[in-house]
Amino acid sequence: MSSRTPAISLKTSDSDEQRTLSMWQDTLSRLLRSPSARFGGFITISFIIISILVPLLDNYNASRDSNLSARYNEPDCIIGFINGSMDGDFLCEFPFGADENGRNIFRRVGHGMSVSLVAGVFSVAIAVSIGTTIGLASGYLSGWVDSTAMRIMDVVLAFPSLLLAITLVTVAGPGLRNGMIAVAVTQIPVYARLARSMAISVRNMEYVMAARSVGASDFTIIRKHIFPNSLAPIIVQSTLGLGTAVVETAALGYLGLGQQPPFPELGKMLADSQSSLASGKWWVMLFPAVTIILMVLGFNLLGDGLRDALDPRLRGND
Amino acid sequence: MSQYIFRRIIEAIPVVLGVSILVFLMVHLIPGDPAVALLGERATDENIDALRERWGLNEPLHEQYLIWVGNIMQGDLGNSRRGNLDISRELRNRFPATIELSLTALTIATLLGIPIGIFSAVKRNSWFDTGSMLGALLGVSIPIFVLGLLLMFFVGVELGWLPFISRLDSNISLERVTGLHTVDAIITGNWDAFVNAVSHLILPAITLMTISLAVIARITRSAMLEVLNQDYIRTARAKGLQERKVIRTHALRNALLPVVTIIGLQLGTLLSGAVLTETIFAWPGIGKWLFDSIQARDYPIVQSVTLLVAMIYVFVNLAVDILYTVIDPRVRNA
Numbered sequence: 001m002s003s004r005t006p007a008i009s010l011k012t013s014d015s016d017e018q019r020t021l022s023m024w025q026d027t028l029s030r031l032l033r034s035p036s037a038r039f040g041g042f043i044t045i046s047f048i049i050i051s052i053l054v055p056l057l058d059n060y061n062a063s064r065d066s067n068l069s070a071r072y073n074e075p076d077c078i079i080g081f082i083n084g085s086m087d088g089d090f091l092c093e094f095p096f097g098a099d100e101n102g103r104n105i106f107r108r109v110g111h112g113m114s115v116s117l118v119a120g121v122f123s124v125a126i127a128v129s130i131g132t133t134i135g136l137a138s139g140y141l142s143g144w145v146d147s148t149a150m151r152i153m154d155v156v157l158a159f160p161s162l163l164l165a166i167t168l169v170t171v172a173g174p175g176l177r178n179g180m181i182a183v184a185v186t187q188i189p190v191y192a193r194l195a196r197s198m199a200i201s202v203r204n205m206e207y208v209m210a211a212r213s214v215g216a217s218d219f220t221i222i223r224k225h226i227f228p229n230s231l232a233p234i235i236v237q238s239t240l241g242l243g244t245a246v247v248e249t250a251a252l253g254y255l256g257l258g259q260q261p262p263f264p265e266l267g268k269m270l271a272d273s274q275s276s277l278a279s280g281k282w283w284v285m286l287f288p289a290v291t292i293i294l295m296v297l298g299f300n301l302l303g304d305g306l307r308d309a310l311d312p313r314l315r316g317n318d
Numbered sequence: 319m320s321q322y323i324f325r326r327i328i329e330a331i332p333v334v335l336g337v338s339i340l341v342f343l344m345v346h347l348i349p350g351d352p353a354v355a356l357l358g359e360r361a362t363d364e365n366i367d368a369l370r371e372r373w374g375l376n377e378p379l380h381e382q383y384l385i386w387v388g389n390i391m392q393g394d395l396g397n398s399r400r401g402n403l404d405i406s407r408e409l410r411n412r413f414p415a416t417i418e419l420s421l422t423a424l425t426i427a428t429l430l431g432i433p434i435g436i437f438s439a440v441k442r443n444s445w446f447d448t449g450s451m452l453g454a455l456l457g458v459s460i461p462i463f464v465l466g467l468l469l470m471f472f473v474g475v476e477l478g479w480l481p482f483i484s485r486l487d488s489n490i491s492l493e494r495v496t497g498l499h500t501v502d503a504i505i506t507g508n509w510d511a512f513v514n515a516v517s518h519l520i521l522p523a524i525t526l527m528t529i530s531l532a533v534i535a536r537i538t539r540s541a542m543l544e545v546l547n548q549d550y551i552r553t554a555r556a557k558g559l560q561e562r563k564v565i566r567t568h569a570l571r572n573a574l575l576p577v578v579t580i581i582g583l584q585l586g587t588l589l590s591g592a593v594l595t596e597t598i599f600a601w602p603g604i605g606k607w608l609f610d611s612i613q614a615r616d617y618p619i620v621q622s623v624t625l626l627v628a629m630i631y632v633f634v635n636l637a638v639d640i641l642y643t644v645i646d647p648r649v650r651n652a
Contacts, residue, residue: 155336159628160590247461254463277471289464297459
């Protein structure tokens with residue numbers, strides 16, 4: 001994969017282009033050709049930018065946020081727009097309305113989104129780093145290391161992932177940090193198995209034997225030769241895994257095991273909105289719901305697009 | 319084949335052991351005295367001593383584990399912290415509600431997902447294919463609790479079409495036979511109760527089945543597309559076989575193999591999804607029970623429900639693997 005041939009050809013036909021592009025350039029161009037992947041990438045990047053900017057620009061003190069005079073204010077922009085009062089006599093103070101404490105839902109969704117995204121990224125980062133290390137080591141070293149590690153992974157996989165996360169958080173105590181770690185633990189086997197299978201498939205390649213014959217250590221071989229070659233499927237899986245991690249941390253939040261009140265988190269906001277639904281206060285639920293759906297949809301579209309773009313079987317077919 | 323099945327069963331043993339050890343250790347990982355964790359802070363010394371005796375908490379850890387396993391084998395899962403309920407009896411009362419919900423969801427997801435997947439593959443790139451795959455993508459992207467709340471609000475509250483709390487209206491009485499309300503209603507010929515039970519089942523079942531439906535439709539479609547590219551399909555078409563026959567007898571039988579595995583794996587998704595679905599719709603199954611017990615820090619219940627669900631998951635996966643060898647002659651003769 002390290003054959004980074006520069007794209008010197010100026011010919012535009014697909015087949016010629018592919019011969020001169022490096023793997024990552026090729027992947028990117030194939031990714032950008034798919035409309036659904038472009039859409040997913042657009043959502044993901046926008047969400048990332050918003051999640052970085054919101055905490056920087058808006059200093060939000062959740063524990064002091066309460067304004068009972070604004071209790072259940074309607075989403076003023078949208079209602080105003082629908083009622084046709086376009087002459088500017090409506091304010092946009094509560095674009096997403098206000099909840100039972102009169103808190104601005106627009107603001108809370110912004111901060112909650114940021115929390116969910118950070119939690120998702122952290123869980124996946126923990127799971128990928130631990131899982132890949134276990135997988136590469138057990139695939140390359142084989143023997144008892146392999147069988148012990150894989151039996152442990154089997155046990156973790158024997159639990160439905162959300163159930164295991166719930167149990168772990170129950171034991172460790174609720175909170176965002178424990179929630180993130182619990183979700184990460186449930187995901188470790190996925191990356192371990194993936195990295196292991198990649199390590200096994202390249203273990204006996206000639207270039208690995210060549211490295212061994214010049215005296216490279218196991219660690220160097222894994223780091224320099226096996227890891228880069230197993231990167232592509234791990235990237236695809238972690239993009240898809242981000243969606244899962246966001247959903248699961250939000251599910252823990254919904255069950256009251258994640259981010260604790262009054263701090264905003266999308267799952268917890270949805271759980272709290274349930275009591276407002278019977279009285280028809282739809283906005284308390286709808287905006288956090290749409291936000292989380294869009295976020296997960298973005299990751300899934302991007303992940304599917306990446307998988308197709310990196311799939312060698314599809315290469316050269318289009 | 320029997321050799322493969324035997325090996326697969328042997329391989330499951332360490333997993334079962336590992337799962338039970340992990341669930342056993344759960345109570346010991348909670349900071350403080352496990353006896354207090356199991357009984358609650360307000361337990362009397364007498365009660366604590368009795369519990370220590372029953373579960374051998376004064377013995378070394380590995381002996382405690384053996385005592386624990388022994389008690390479970392005899393159907394003794396212990397008592398709940400609150401109300402001192404017999405957990406195994408309570409589990410038997412609540413489990414049918416979860417079974418009814420999960421099996422309904424799985425059945426509908428399978429009956430809809432397979433035809434949608436087949437049709438999408440056969441009519442590749444048609445509007446139906448595009449539409450159903452977009453729907454499937456949305457289905458896997460929408461979290462269960464979000465879908466549940468949306469359905470509850472729009473169908474339950476705003477339109478008022480369907481009930482969205484519990485399994486039966488409080489004014490309907492139903493004799494308990496199996497614990498599955500719809501089945502009990504049919505057995506006892508209680509049609510009012512049947513209609514009522516079904517109407518309560520619809521929203522939670524749709525909520526729970528969506529992810530599985532989407533996954534089954536996607537897998538069926540991709541398996542079918544792969545099979546349709548095979549040489550033997552071309553041969554079948556070349557020899558002039560009707561397209562319907564090609565699909566039914568040649569493609570479908572081969573394409574459905576991976577689908578069987580996926581359907582089995584869905585049971586795990588359904589059982590953990592049941593925690594969320596039952597919590598949203600106040601469905602009195604083991605998922606809601608688990609949620610309530612977590613809120614009340616009733617660890618013995620959390621431990622028992624976790625163990626039960628994980629064991630079901632392990633055995634379903636084992637059964638699916640074995641079933642796979644039975645239906646696929648290539649695996650059978652390998």
